[in-house]
Amino acid sequence: MISNSLKQKLISIVGPENVEDSQSARLVFSYDATPLYQSMPDCVVAPRNTEEVAEIVKLCNEHKIPIVPRGSGTNLSGGTSPVNGGIVLHFRHMNRILELDEENLTVTVQPGVITQHLIEFVERKGLFYPPDPSSMKISTIGGNISENSGGLRGLKYGVTKDYVLGLEVVLANGGIIRTGGKLAKDVAGYDLTKLIVGSEGTLGIVTEATLKLLPKPKTKKTLLALYDDIDRAAETVSKIIASRIIPATLEFLDQPTLKAVEDFAKIGLPTDAKAVLLIEQDGDAETVQKDMEKIENICYEQHAISVQTAKSEQEAHALSAARRSALSALARLKPTTILEDATVPRSQVAAMVKAINEIAKKYDVTIATFGHAGDGNLHPTCTTDIRDKEEMERVEKAFAEIFEKAIELGGTITGEHGVGQMKAPYLEWQLGEEGIRVMKQIKQALDPNNILNPGKIFAKETRKRVILHRS
Amino acid sequence: MISNSLKQKLISIVGPENVEDSQSARLVFSYDATPLYQSMPDCVVAPRNTEEVAEIVKLCNEHKIPIVPRGSGTNLSGGTSPVNGGIVLHFRHMNRILELDEENLTVTVQPGVITQHLIEFVERKGLFYPPDPSSMKISTIGGNISENSGGLRGLKYGVTKDYVLGLEVVLANGGIIRTGGKLAKDVAGYDLTKLIVGSEGTLGIVTEATLKLLPKPKTKKTLLALYDDIDRAAETVSKIIASRIIPATLEFLDQPTLKAVEDFAKIGLPTDAKAVLLIEQDGDAETVQKDMEKIENICYEQHAISVQTAKSEQEAHALSAARRSALSALARLKPTTILEDATVPRSQVAAMVKAINEIAKKYDVTIATFGHAGDGNLHPTCTTDIRDKEEMERVEKAFAEIFEKAIELGGTITGEHGVGQMKAPYLEWQLGEEGIRVMKQIKQALDPNNILNPGKIFAKETRKRVILHRS
Numbered sequence: 001m002i003s004n005s006l007k008q009k010l011i012s013i014v015g016p017e018n019v020e021d022s023q024s025a026r027l028v029f030s031y032d033a034t035p036l037y038q039s040m041p042d043c044v045v046a047p048r049n050t051e052e053v054a055e056i057v058k059l060c061n062e063h064k065i066p067i068v069p070r071g072s073g074t075n076l077s078g079g080t081s082p083v084n085g086g087i088v089l090h091f092r093h094m095n096r097i098l099e100l101d102e103e104n105l106t107v108t109v110q111p112g113v114i115t116q117h118l119i120e121f122v123e124r125k126g127l128f129y130p131p132d133p134s135s136m137k138i139s140t141i142g143g144n145i146s147e148n149s150g151g152l153r154g155l156k157y158g159v160t161k162d163y164v165l166g167l168e169v170v171l172a173n174g175g176i177i178r179t180g181g182k183l184a185k186d187v188a189g190y191d192l193t194k195l196i197v198g199s200e201g202t203l204g205i206v207t208e209a210t211l212k213l214l215p216k217p218k219t220k221k222t223l224l225a226l227y228d229d230i231d232r233a234a235e236t237v238s239k240i241i242a243s244r245i246i247p248a249t250l251e252f253l254d255q256p257t258l259k260a261v262e263d264f265a266k267i268g269l270p271t272d273a274k275a276v277l278l279i280e281q282d283g284d285a286e287t288v289q290k291d292m293e294k295i296e297n298i299c300y301e302q303h304a305i306s307v308q309t310a311k312s313e314q315e316a317h318a319l320s321a322a323r324r325s326a327l328s329a330l331a332r333l334k335p336t337t338i339l340e341d342a343t344v345p346r347s348q349v350a351a352m353v354k355a356i357n358e359i360a361k362k363y364d365v366t367i368a369t370f371g372h373a374g375d376g377n378l379h380p381t382c383t384t385d386i387r388d389k390e391e392m393e394r395v396e397k398a399f400a401e402i403f404e405k406a407i408e409l410g411g412t413i414t415g416e417h418g419v420g421q422m423k424a425p426y427l428e429w430q431l432g433e434e435g436i437r438v439m440k441q442i443k444q445a446l447d448p449n450n451i452l453n454p455g456k457i458f459a460k461e462t463r464k465r466v467i468l469h470r471s
Numbered sequence: 472m473i474s475n476s477l478k479q480k481l482i483s484i485v486g487p488e489n490v491e492d493s494q495s496a497r498l499v500f501s502y503d504a505t506p507l508y509q510s511m512p513d514c515v516v517a518p519r520n521t522e523e524v525a526e527i528v529k530l531c532n533e534h535k536i537p538i539v540p541r542g543s544g545t546n547l548s549g550g551t552s553p554v555n556g557g558i559v560l561h562f563r564h565m566n567r568i569l570e571l572d573e574e575n576l577t578v579t580v581q582p583g584v585i586t587q588h589l590i591e592f593v594e595r596k597g598l599f600y601p602p603d604p605s606s607m608k609i610s611t612i613g614g615n616i617s618e619n620s621g622g623l624r625g626l627k628y629g630v631t632k633d634y635v636l637g638l639e640v641v642l643a644n645g646g647i648i649r650t651g652g653k654l655a656k657d658v659a660g661y662d663l664t665k666l667i668v669g670s671e672g673t674l675g676i677v678t679e680a681t682l683k684l685l686p687k688p689k690t691k692k693t694l695l696a697l698y699d700d701i702d703r704a705a706e707t708v709s710k711i712i713a714s715r716i717i718p719a720t721l722e723f724l725d726q727p728t729l730k731a732v733e734d735f736a737k738i739g740l741p742t743d744a745k746a747v748l749l750i751e752q753d754g755d756a757e758t759v760q761k762d763m764e765k766i767e768n769i770c771y772e773q774h775a776i777s778v779q780t781a782k783s784e785q786e787a788h789a790l791s792a793a794r795r796s797a798l799s800a801l802a803r804l805k806p807t808t809i810l811e812d813a814t815v816p817r818s819q820v821a822a823m824v825k826a827i828n829e830i831a832k833k834y835d836v837t838i839a840t841f842g843h844a845g846d847g848n849l850h851p852t853c854t855t856d857i858r859d860k861e862e863m864e865r866v867e868k869a870f871a872e873i874f875e876k877a878i879e880l881g882g883t884i885t886g887e888h889g890v891g892q893m894k895a896p897y898l899e900w901q902l903g904e905e906g907i908r909v910m911k912q913i914k915q916a917l918d919p920n921n922i923l924n925p926g927k928i929f930a931k932e933t934r935k936r937v938i939l940h941r942s
Contacts, residue, residue: 101816103712103713103817104816104817105712126715127715148662150656154656159655175908176905177906181816183814183816183847183881184626184846185621185625185630185843185847185886185887189898189910190670191665191669192910203661215717241575244597244687245686284758287755290755345575345652345653347574375655375656376655377655410654411654412656414658415657415658427659427660431648431659431660432648434642434646435649435650436660438917439663441916445916457660457661
């Protein structure tokens with residue numbers, strides 16, 4: 001609990017309207033988009049500028065009070081639930097786009113800017129900010145930076161980290177640093193920018209970011225390829241890349257996902273197909289035309305039962321909006337939805353999808369799989385009910401085995417959601433003792449009192465490895 | 472000095488032929504491509520595999536002996552000169568391309584592979600490894616990773632860091648970790664891959680790297696635009712980017728550089744022009760054609776006196792090879808050549824070039840300037856003579872003022888050469904005390920005995936800031 005004198009100090013920094021500790025306010029910030037990880041903060045504080053953030057952090061460091069920075073809480077790894085209590089630092093006031101620099105192709109923003117607002121803002125200027133997590137309508141840039149969010153355009157354009165050029169960061173001692181700048185090249189010392197991006201709020205608190213923009217691609221085309229066999233869809237993915245084409249988007253949906261999405265979006269998706277690829281290419285008209293023709297041929301060579309090209313921008317938009325709704329659509333089926341992001345080298349997508357289905361069968365749980373097949377980033381999604389303790393045990397075992405399989409195939413336990421609390425018990429499986437040791441040393445060096453988002457990334461206890469029973 | 476018993480231990484690890492401590496062997500490795508930073512190592516050791524590297528590092532850590540990892544020593548920051556003595560770890564045996572994975576578009580290499588060999592190897596398969604430092608004929612991938620090397624294609628394609636997906640690293644305690652993998656997305660813990668890239672051998676020793684490849688662009692076109700005014704050339708750079716075109720290469724050469732290069736390469740460069748832009752675009756034929764037409768128009772709008780398009784691949788190749796020879800060409804003029812890499816936001820290129828010329832005049836030193844204008848990465852290059860102590864003092868003052876100006880314009884003291892020894896006294900000007908403190912904490916955490924390339928990045932003493940006398 002936070003003492004009254006500390007509360008008064010917080011109020012003197014941000015004003016009384018920006019310090020909330022009522023039961024209802026604390027409840028609102030006790031959970032994020034991840035099921036199973038609710039815990040109550042002591043207090044919710046909304047700073048108005050960097051100096052206020054620095055003062056709050058200094059105070060918390062003196063009193064060893066946990067701070068959990070938070071945007072919209074859309075993360076899927078329990079990254080913003082205040083597991084050790086303390087303060088949730090909420091960025092609702094720091095939500096301005098500070099500068100668009102068209103000569104240097106950069107935009108400078110505060111952490112509370114909504115991702116989609118930023119995307120629309122720069123697109124109106126003929127520019128392009130590629131990272132597009134499915135939660136982009138709600139998620140904030142600060143959250144995207146903390147989690148190094150991916151998205152549907154990751155295959156061709158990379159992830160959030162690839163677009164962060166410079167940061168203003170408040171350190172655990174309340175010191176403020178600036179990293180990088182409007183620079184395409186900068187090798188002055190260690191790359192703190194890229195260390196902070198994806199560090200899940202555990203190394204410093206981002207208060208401003210300068211992001212790289214690209215010219216907006218002139219055209220975009222979208223197609224949907226239907227398969228009566230999952231393997232053939234997965235093989236199509238490999239063949240497209242091997243033919244030296246990198247599409248902007250290369251998404252995979254299995255039949256259960258497809259049915260759920262169609263039931264939710266009602267846009268006439270072919271629910272009788274066993275698997276679907278949603279493929280987009282962008283760029284100059286001629287190039288897009290040529291690429292899409294080649295892609296269509298490859299789809300048919302891999303025995304697609306049909307290939308449908310979107311006839312209009314509206315139709316294309318409806319398709320990708322439907323894909324983005326997959327989590328919401330699946331979430332309607334059962335009380336609890338657990339969406340994971342096991343990621344493998346793209347050549348292993350077919351093997352991974354097959355393994356997920358076998359594991360689901362083995363543990364008798366319902367798992368639908370969709371995801372960014374082009375970059376090997378799959379989303380096995382379990383629809384279940386946390387009140388059913390016996391089933392939840394099976395769900396947990398199934399996911400442990402999925403993580404183990406991803407690592408075995410040269411992959412990662414998390415492609416874009418972050419470790420948070422959810423993956424922490426599995427991280428050592430992937431990184432080994434030595435890898436964890438190095439990361440802990442960095443954490444200890446930068447945050448010796450462990451006040452910055454404690455209880456995330458590093459587990460109290462590593463889970464025992466499952467022994468894989470291959471059929 | 473290394474004791475005889477330690478030498479015997481090293482011999483027992485790598486064999487007698489791979490431990491050299493003769494005067495001549497030590498002399499060869501006492502300097503790199505940077506003038507002014509010669510110091511003798513005690514011993515040169517050439518490991519044959521990762522396990523040998525780990526054993527050597529373990530031994531050195533026990534005995535607190537400095538280790539300087541080294542490829543070809545082409546760096547320009549005094550990064551591989553063994554300032555505290557110790558062992559130079561030379562990667563001549565670990566120079567194999569281990570695997571090309573065409574499905575995942577990755578190549579896995581040992582650190583001693585020559586950059587150009589790798590580039591040619593993947594291009595024969597229709598693939599593309601973009602980072603192309605001017606030293607690529609000689610430099611190694613290990614060196615490129617340590618320095619996060621840039622190159623001529625940085626504007627469109629980024630730098631070495633953007634292509635490193637995974638690393639095998641030997642840590643200061645001799646432990647071996649693997650970071651990343653053949654993965655487009657991986658957020659499992661802190662990004663050690665990108666922390667190690669560009670850390671100049673001070674945090675770990677890279678023994679293997681998995682690199683990202685792209686499909687090779689189908690065509691490339693090259694043009695040369697001549698100006699009788701430096702400002703107009705610099706403004707052309709901004710206009711091209713503002714018109715939403717990102718060329719593959721956008722190089723700037725001033726008249727002194729141009730004359731030196733023509734004298735060296737003898738390919739008929741127009742030495743009467745005051746400034747030249749060398750511009751390349753690659754991609755699909757139609758796109759390249761359209762972009763180059765637009766670029767040509769912009770050049771003329773900005774009062775280029777002429778624009779010449781290369782008529783053949785040979786002619787284009789000759790032009791870019793001539794540009795790459797700038798350092799060698801300038802180095803013929805005087806006994807000592809000091810090439811810097813002050814980098815600014817690209818909108819500030821004109822201001823920076825102007826400042827460099829004013830500073831050269833003020834201190835009465837000869838500075839030619841060329842560089843990657845598209846990404847603001849300039850190479851002011853001073854031709855001088857280290858034996859002339861009085862002139863050298865003026866040279867040093869001039870460069871200090873150039874660094875200060877770069878920082879003032881929102882830039883960096885080093886865009887692609889690294890800090891090494893040369894920039895260390897200036898680093899705090901850019902990062903501030905707090906920034907340096909964080910980096911030192913990371914160094915201390917990962918290498919508590921300071922055995923990994925000591926004396927680099929962090930200066931014993933920060934130089935006093937020059938007060939800028941603006942005219």
